[in-house]
Amino acid sequence: LRTIQAPNATEAIRLREALRLATPIVHQLDDDISHVQMLLDKLRRKRELLHEFITEQNTILAPIRRLPAEILAEIFMFCMNYDISSFDPMQSPLLVGQVCRGWRQVALSTQELW
Numbered sequence: 001l002r003t004i005q006a007p008n009a010t011e012a013i014r015l016r017e018a019l020r021l022a023t024p025i026v027h028q029l030d031d032d033i034s035h036v037q038m039l040l041d042k043l044r045r046k047r048e049l050l051h052e053f054i055t056e057q058n059t060i061l062a063p064i065r066r067l068p069a070e071i072l073a074e075i076f077m078f079c080m081n082y083d084i085s086s087f088d089p090m091q092s093p094l095l096v097g098q099v100c101r102g103w104r105q106v107a108l109s110t111q112e113l114w
Contacts, residue, residue: 065102072103073110080113 007015067075076096093113097104107113 069106069109072106073112076103076107076110077112 076093079096080093093107093110097107
């Protein structure tokens with residue numbers, strides 16, 4: 001490679017033999033890489049699903065879920081700004097009602113918010 005001189009016949013035979021042996025190895029490595037990539041994709045998907053499961057379970061165990069509806073209603077009332085002259089959805093009971101179904105039920109059933 002470091003010279004412009006062509007290989008002699010013996011060197012050419014050795015080089016061709018080396019190429020003949022190396023080519024299928026490259027193809028096998030390509031196949032192995034594809035297989036490992038598919039396995040890696042599968043593992044990443046499993047990890048993603050497990051991470052979603054962990055997040056959901058942690059959400060179920062969140063301390064806020066143990067608050068009684070009456071306490072949540074009190075918190076919602078403290079959060080409302082009743083000095084606003086116009087209707088602002090970012091300062092209304094509608095905002096807390098968008099968090100989850102349970103909060104929406106509490107907000108809708110708390111007459112003082114409306």
